[in-house]
Amino acid sequence: MNENYDVIIIGSGSAGLVSAIQAYELGLKPIIIEKMPSIGGNTKRASSGMNAAETTVQQKKGIQDTTTSFYDDTYRIGHQKNDPAILKYFVAHSNQAIEWLAQHYILLEDLTLTAGMTKKRTHRPASTAPIGQYLINGLLSQIKTYHIPILLSTKVTALKQNSQGWINGVAISTKELSKETVLDGRAVILATGGFAANQKLIQQYSQLIGYPTTNQVGATGDGLFLAENVGAQLCNLENIQIHPTAHVNQVTGRTYLIGEALRGEGAILVNHQGERFVNELADRQIVSATIEHDSFLIFDQRIRERSQAVDFYDKMGFVQQGETISELATRTHLDTKRLRDTLENWEKSVRAHNDPDFKRPILSQQLPFKSPFYAIRIQPAVHYTMGGVRINTKTEVMNAQQEVIHGLFAAGEVTSGLHGDNRVGGNSIAETIVFGQQAGRQAAQYIQRLV
Ligand code: ADP
Numbered sequence: 001m002n003e004n005y006d007v008i009i010i011g012s013g014s015a016g017l018v019s020a021i022q023a024y025e026l027g028l029k030p031i032i033i034e035k036m037p038s039i040g041g042n043t044k045r046a047s048s049g050m051n052a053a054e055t056t057v058q059q060k061k062g063i064q065d066t067t068t069s070f071y072d073d074t075y076r077i078g079h080q081k082n083d084p085a086i087l088k089y090f091v092a093h094s095n096q097a098i099e100w101l102a103q104h105y106i107l108l109e110d111l112t113l114t115a116g117m118t119k120k121r122t123h124r125p126a127s128t129a130p131i132g133q134y135l136i137n138g139l140l141s142q143i144k145t146y147h148i149p150i151l152l153s154t155k156v157t158a159l160k161q162n163s164q165g166w167i168n169g170v171a172i173s174t175k176e177l178s179k180e181t182v183l184d185g186r187a188v189i190l191a192t193g194g195f196a197a198n199q200k201l202i203q204q205y206s207q208l209i210g211y212p213t214t215n216q217v218g219a220t221g222d223g224l225f226l227a228e229n230v231g232a233q234l235c236n237l238e239n240i241q242i243h244p245t246a247h248v249n250q251v252t253g254r255t256y257l258i259g260e261a262l263r264g265e266g267a268i269l270v271n272h273q274g275e276r277f278v279n280e281l282a283d284r285q286i287v288s289a290t291i292e293h294d295s296f297l298i299f300d301q302r303i304r305e306r307s308q309a310v311d312f313y314d315k316m317g318f319v320q321q322g323e324t325i326s327e328l329a330t331r332t333h334l335d336t337k338r339l340r341d342t343l344e345n346w347e348k349s350v351r352a353h354n355d356p357d358f359k360r361p362i363l364s365q366q367l368p369f370k371s372p373f374y375a376i377r378i379q380p381a382v383h384y385t386m387g388g389v390r391i392n393t394k395t396e397v398m399n400a401q402q403e404v405i406h407g408l409f410a411a412g413e414v415t416s417g418l419h420g421d422n423r424v425g426g427n428s429i430a431e432t433i434v435f436g437q438q439a440g441r442q443a444a445q446y447i448q449r450l451v
Contacts, residue, residue, distance in 0.1 A: 005031040007443045008170050008185040010156045010223065013041030015412025015432035015439070016191035017139040021104065022440025023189075024146045028447060030440075031183070032148065033172060035155035036218045039140060041193050042413070043432065045216065046132035047259030047309045048114050049124035050101075050433065051426035052094035057109055057123055065119040067091040074427060077116040077283045078386075078420020081236070086417040089393040090427075090434050097433040098123055106138035113264040114425030116283035118361075122261065122426040130259070130309045131429060156222070159188060159230050159408065167230060167407035186450060187407045187443040190397070191436065194385035194413035195221025196240070202382055205237040212255040213382040214246050223414035227389045230408065231399040235416040236387030241423055243383030244269075244287040245297060247318045247376055255381050258297060258313065260284075260425040262376075265306040266365035267299035268346055269378075274329065274338035276346065279358040284383075285422045294379035296332055298343070300369040313376060320375045328373040343369065384423050388416040395439040409443050411435035 007023050009016045012034035020030040034041075053070035070091040075082050098108060108123035108131070125134045143150065153174055160169035160182060169184040195201045197219040202208055213219075224234055245258040263269075263280045271277050271292065278290040304310045313319050322328025325343055329336040347369060349355040353362045389410045390398045397408040412432045419427060 005029050005183070005185045006447055007187045007189060008033065008183060009189045009191055010170065010226070011041060011191035011193060011412070012039040012150055013043040013191060013193050013412060013432065014135055014139060014429065015436040016041075016189070017136070017143060018433055018436030019189045019191060019411055019440040019443070020148050021139065021142050021146065022437045023443055024148055026441060026444035028444050030148055032143075032150040033154050033156050033170065034150060034152050035222070036216070037153045039150060039152070040132070040136040042215050042219055043429070044132045044136045045214065045257060046135070046429050047130040047257060048261045048425045049112060049122035049131050050098070050108055050429040051114070051117070051121050051424065052098045052123055052430060053091060053119070053121050055095045055098050055123065057098065057111060058121065061111055061120075063111065063120050065121055067094070069119060070094065070121060073117050074424055075420070077424045078422050081239075081420035083417035085393050086391070090418055090431065093434045094430055097430065097437065100437060101138070101433060104138060104142050106135060112261045113281070114260045115263065115281045115287065116424055117426070122264070124261070124308070130312065135429065156226060159226050161230055165231070165406070167405060186447050187409065189439045189443055190223045190227060190389065190408065190410040190414050191412050191439070192223030192226070192414045193219050194388065195219060195224065196382045196385050202240060205387075206240045208240060208242070208382060211242060211380065211382045212246065212248050212253070214243060214255055214257040215383070221385070223410070224388065227397055227408070227410065230405060232397045232405060232408070233390040233400045234388065235390050236421070237385070239386035239421040240382060241284060241384040241386060242288040242380045243284055244291055244380050245378040246381035246383070247313070247378055248381070256316065256318065257383065258318070258376055258378055259309050262297060262299065262303070262307045262310070266303045266350070267297045268342070269295050270298055270334070270339065270342055271295050272334070274334040275342055276358060279355070279360040281360050283422055283424070288380040291380055294377055296334070297376045297378055298339075299374050301372055302366045302370050304374060310374070318376050321372050323372050325373055328375055332375045332377075384428065385413065386416065386419040386421060386423055388414045391415045391417065394442045395435055396442065407446065409439040411439040
């Protein structure tokens with residue numbers, strides 16, 4: 001095994017790929033280790049976008065936004081449980097993260113809104129591609145240009161320490177290697193994602209039982225144990241997010257996230273009586289709590305044209321369609337009159353810019369409704385784990401005594417602090433870029449200090 005790598009990055013989601021690119025550009029020799037046979041982790045499933053404030057994209061579209069408002073929205077939705085220093089760093093660097101992506105040919109030039117946010121600050125590709133796959137493809141093309149190696153189907157099983165306790169390598173295992181092998185480095189970046197696909201841990205920390213998960217099977221929380229075994233402090237593991245709108249394939253049980261941007265563009269939620277029951281743009285916790293087992297997202301052709309992911313949902317067979325409201329009602333077994341009344345009322349609310357029933361903020365939705373009409377059956381699913389490894393704003397991993405564990409950095413969903421107890425859609429991709437960059441930079445500075 002080549003032992004000349006400076007920084008070993010565990011995980012090939014966007015936090016891992018961004019930190020590798022940043023480290024490389026600062027003169028380091030990185031290597032990325034990924035336990036799954038493919039690249040991209042949960043990131044490649046992301047569909048909403050990336051939040052950022054005071055960007056040139058917003059300026060061009062006439063949206064006045066401030067980092068203070070971005071901070072306030074995130075803090076309110078996270079129920080003031082967010083780590084203020086981490087959140088402050090995050091909002092202050094979000095704009096620069098959008099620029100960094102643009103410099104790497106990843107252009108997020110369209111804007112939408114995610115639930116709970118007061119401004120359109122969710123940046124996404126102007127093409128129809130959902131952000132996750134688009135982002136991973138863009139980052140990967142840079143990784144290839146730089147010839148940064150990625151070991152696939154290779155699991156990190158332990159972090160290695162020198163006699164002073166500083167992190168200087170990892171133990172890896174693969175099907176091919178008969179025994180664990182050590183890979184030496186000078187720093188390690190943990191970018192292993194969350195644990196939303198680990199039923200056992202979910203139940204241990206939250207007692208949430210019986211929910212499907214939107215996550216890829218590798219989201220099992222390995223990073224928590226790797227870090228804890230070298231003394232890292234784990235925080236807020238009980239803060240687990242249920243996303244209100246996931247579609248479960250009734251045959252395979254496979255669960256897919258239906259991105260919040262669809263509601264951001266105007267889709268409503270109706271129950272089995274064909275009636276609205278919530279402000280669909282309330283935060284995820286509130287919306288999830290109001291859904292009794294499952295319900296339907298309903299939208300028209302105009303919303304479909306604004307929502308990049310619907311073509312994919314359609315291709316996957318999630319979308320039911322009716323040329324008229326009554327045809328859609330028949331397809332979904334909803335009461336035609338009630339569904340029609342609901343849509344007529346909603347149209348009136350949009351026209352009047354006032355939703356008397358649920359106080360949903362009314363945005364620039366186009367009227368009149370245009371056929372065909374569409375429905376996607378949805379139900380809440382475990383989606384994101386807000387807790388994780390404690391870091392400071394330099395992404396250095398901390399121990400219980402609030403001391404830095406030298407040589408160990410962490411970024412992305414494996415960390416705790418940014419989201420409080422309820423993450424806003426679009427903040428997770430932003431987190432991976434802002435703190436992925438920071439981890440790459442800080443690893444470079446740390447290594448410079450070593451030599
Ligand atoms: P983030 O959004 O924080 O970048 P992702 O879920 O997108 O997180 O990516 C995390 C990646 O880390 C996943 O691809 C996952 O398979 C990988 N991973 C998790 N644990 C390990 C491990 N022990 N060894 C190698 N890769 C791991």
